[in-house]
Amino acid sequence: MAGERGAFELPCFESATSIFLSLGYIGLAVPSSGVFARLTELELNRITIHGACTLGDAVSSPCCPVLQNLVISDSCHLGNFTIHSESLLEMKLMYLRGLQQLTVMAPALKLLDVRDCFAPKFLSYNQPVVSISAPQLLTLLWRDFYDPRFMELGKMENLEWLGTYPLMVYGQDEDNIINRFCTRLLQRFELIQNLILMLVYLPEDLTNQNYLMEQHITRLPYITFMVMDIVASGHSFGACSFHVLRMCTSLRKLSLIVCVTRTYIPVEEETVCPSSCACHQPPNWKTDEFVLSCLREVEIHNLRGTEHEAALVKRLFDWATVLEEVTITLHCSVATNVAKEFCQRLQSFSRPGIRMEGSHFS
Structure with missing residues (x-):
């Protein structure tokens, strides 16, 4: 002592x-x-x-x-x-x-x-x-x-940046208490220029977990730039990204970062979940339409080259009708041939007038 x-x-x-x-x-x-x-x-x-x-x-x-x-x-x-x-x-x-x-x-x-x-x-x-x-x-x-x-x-009339407590995408009833830390703070503000939001998947089977996003995130402040940190733990994060982005029609720039922290799971131990995993639900993010009419710049970092990541990027091109610049960075664990093939696939989603860059982080 x-x-x-x-x-x-x-x-x-x-x-x-x-x-x-x-x-x-x-x-x-x-x-x-x-x-x-x-x-x-x-x-x-x-x-x-x-x-x-x-x-x-x-x-x-x-x-x-x-x-x-x-x-x-x-x-x-x-x-x-x-x-x-x-x-x-x-x-x-x-x-x-x-x-x-x-x-x-x-x-x-x-x-x-x-x-x-x-x-x-x-x-x-x-x-x-x-x-x-x-x-x-x-x-x-x-x-x-x-x-x-x-x-x-x-x-806090001069506030430009707000970062909140992480949101649990799936969990049990007790995780609702944790999510309220974030939502109560967000509800305090009508307008924030820049928002840092972390979405967390636990590294486990989600079969017996509840999808929590629709219970808590029903409104976001007016924002123009968002940093969305996602601790994916191998899961698909298209559904939660869709849920957040459809409330951000004023967004001009998006930085999406796939995080791996020591609190959760090392990247070398991550495995991609099967197509039957609950993280693919609800599936409306693959079909529903909305317009991000102000979004001009997108950065996505630490991708692993998976199918669900490619599907999300494709949807981003659909939603962002005035997109001008896209930067994609792949994690160093991705093999060079896989990275090249993945970047070529993403290029096929692009439209004339969009400048797209891809790199292999090392």
Whole structure:
């Protein structure tokens, strides 16, 4: 336990401009007096807070008058974190176990990234409370629990980028709770220029799973650029892509990225699911028509050269009537001959006036 191992007392480095600490969960006691007069960057990793002075006090303007970038990750026992900073431009809070109250007053803040600090595995019996005042915020990446009854994000009239908690495409009833984190946040906004949306398939048989997209995603903000990250785990993602895109008729640019993360499954272990898999349902994405009348540019990255990927690209050409530019990148695991054949097939879907480029990522 950190308490048994003692605590590291952070000296007040008056001349330091940047500090990075990773303490292996040894306790950290922050100074109760003194000023980090030149500190602009502070990153704290794997810490446990000890002592009477709170971390929020130590990183607020009286102690850190020129702090611009703050990162706190994989840490314990922050409890209540309150920061008042006139200088802060970027703040990232990731995997903070035990965080119960977050208060941010940062009039110059441009980027706020909050990830898995309040999600169920970290929650105690108390409802977390959040209050954010950051009127100049441009980018909000809220990949966490969100409930507007207890979480006030304040006015964000300058917001340009929004990233949400991942959406489970298939799952059980408990996954509906997770999906609400995303949908509640999306419902808060009428217009967002740029949206980052992640859709997740678990790497397992979907026979006994429920299709969740139609239950939750019924409306999206007005957006012009969307980054759609898809953790496909070998499954077809045409149906979920269709469901999202038909609500994005204002879209001008689409970046679709097929993701493989260590949280789910390594790419070398992925297998393409059989045609009988539930991921091919509902099948309306293969036949239904709608028009993406503003979509001019499409990027698709990390394709594996599968039949369902080719089918989705073909449908994109059908939906996007004014498409001008398409960029396709295949994953490095795809054999060169397969990549060449796949790109030639995609070229056959194209129309005059569309510039299409393909590459083999390595």
